[in-house]
Amino acid sequence: MSFELQASLRDRNFEMSVSLADGETLAILGPNGAGKSTLLSVIAGLLRPDSGRARIGGRELFTLDAGTHFWSPPHLRGTALLAQEALLFPHLNALNNVAFGPRSAGASKPAALKSAHHWLGEVDALELAGRKPAQLSGGQAQRVAVARALAAEPELLLLDEPMAALDIHAAPLLRRVLKRVLKDRKAIIVTHDILDAYMLAHRVIVVENGRITEEGPTRQVLERPRSHFAAGLAGLNLVAGTISGDGITTPDGRLFAGQHDPNWSPVPGQAGVAAFPPSSVSVFLGDVHGSPRNSFPVTITDLEPYGDQIRVRARSGPSAQALWADITPAASADLGLVPGMDVRFVVKSAMVSVYPA
Numbered sequence: 001m002s003f004e005l006q007a008s009l010r011d012r013n014f015e016m017s018v019s020l021a022d023g024e025t026l027a028i029l030g031p032n033g034a035g036k037s038t039l040l041s042v043i044a045g046l047l048r049p050d051s052g053r054a055r056i057g058g059r060e061l062f063t064l065d066a067g068t069h070f071w072s073p074p075h076l077r078g079t080a081l082l083a084q085e086a087l088l089f090p091h092l093n094a095l096n097n098v099a100f101g102p103r104s105a106g107a108s109k110p111a112a113l114k115s116a117h118h119w120l121g122e123v124d125a126l127e128l129a130g131r132k133p134a135q136l137s138g139g140q141a142q143r144v145a146v147a148r149a150l151a152a153e154p155e156l157l158l159l160d161e162p163m164a165a166l167d168i169h170a171a172p173l174l175r176r177v178l179k180r181v182l183k184d185r186k187a188i189i190v191t192h193d194i195l196d197a198y199m200l201a202h203r204v205i206v207v208e209n210g211r212i213t214e215e216g217p218t219r220q221v222l223e224r225p226r227s228h229f230a231a232g233l234a235g236l237n238l239v240a241g242t243i244s245g246d247g248i249t250t251p252d253g254r255l256f257a258g259q260h261d262p263n264w265s266p267v268p269g270q271a272g273v274a275a276f277p278p279s280s281v282s283v284f285l286g287d288v289h290g291s292p293r294n295s296f297p298v299t300i301t302d303l304e305p306y307g308d309q310i311r312v313r314a315r316s317g318p319s320a321q322a323l324w325a326d327i328t329p330a331a332s333a334d335l336g337l338v339p340g341m342d343v344r345f346v347v348k349s350a351m352v353s354v355y356p357a
């Protein structure tokens with residue numbers, strides 16, 4: 001592995017091991033306060049863990065254990081951290097902002113300016129070279145910040161929600177630029193956006209309460225999520241239980257049938273999950289005859305417009321499991337749905353994927 005880290009911080013209830021292969025981009029997903037920024041700060045050298053170790057290639061970033069206290073300062077780590085806000089030097093124009101890294105690393109002024117030109121070109125921002133940060137839009141400033149980070153030739157690029165402060169028009173352009181410049185580069189990107197994970201990352205880690213709760217190739221995590229957090233991001237309902245027959249049995253004894261990968265032989269009693277899209281859920285009033293399987297009594301908590309559909313949010317069973325259904329506005333009006341109402345969700349088993357937890 002080309003980057004390896006293991007760190008723990010008692011104060012923040014943080015305990016993680018992360019590794020990265022050469023040329024790999026890793027996306028970190030997780031709810032607020034989960035420890036995503038903490039992880040980047042530890043890697044960048046801005047926050048010191050109680051114990052742990054990290055290396056990039058053969059180079060040690062830190063080793064903190066009972067016998068050794070080695071801590072490399074941020075500027076010697078070969079990492080560059082890009083924050084939500086561009087944080088450019090306000091008195092320097094874009095070109096000189098980008099030239100700053102190579103200059104501080106000892107490059108001559110002409111060499112630093114040449115490198116700055118190159119990197120501004122890479123992020124489609126050459127025409128912004130003479131502008132001061134106050135004359136740049138959020139998206140333009142963020143592209144210049146990417147060029148500045150890359151001009152320092154980091155071995156590992158750290159991106160903390162780089163699209164978060166941008167409007168919906170600026171984000172796609174920055175995403176395209178990142179896709180190009182992250183190719184064959186080691187990078188870790190913290191994001192709340194599933195599109196960033198799909199477009200930019202080979203692998204995804206889901207972080208909750210300072211721990212990694214799920215990890216794997218991006219498609220696998222987002223299409224066959226095992227954590228409720230990843231399922232929510234991917235827009236899927238997730239029900240957990242134990243494998244039985246061609247589905248799972250939930251803790252409250254409900255049988256939930258679905259489809260599974262033909263290459264996988266389910267073992268009854270094994271922990272399993274069932275994932276299904278909200279569009280596969282129908283809403284009924286009262287009891288449903290004929291198909292007692294795949295049906296949940298639920299209480300509606302919320303109704304909201306979702307594209308040309310109505311998203312019906314509900315809670316089910318003693319664990320108040322959150323489930324949702326997308327139905328047409330006409331169906332919602334015909335059924336007279338309102339928050340607080342008890343209804344039944346029925347799910348087509350052909351649309352349910354069952355796999356091991």
Ligand SMILES: Nc1ncnc2c1ncn2[C@@H]1O[C@H](COP(=O)(O)OP(=O)(O)OP(=O)(O)O)[C@@H](O)[C@H]1O
Binds near residue numbers: 030033035036037039
């Ligand atoms: N400066 C700080 N001092 C002490 N505790 C902090 C500090 N910053 C964050 N924490 C705590 O550390 C934990 C992890 O926070 P962190 O900022 O890493 O989460 P995050 O996943 O980046 O969240 P968000 O998505 O909201 O940015 C939280 O419990 C948080 O309250």
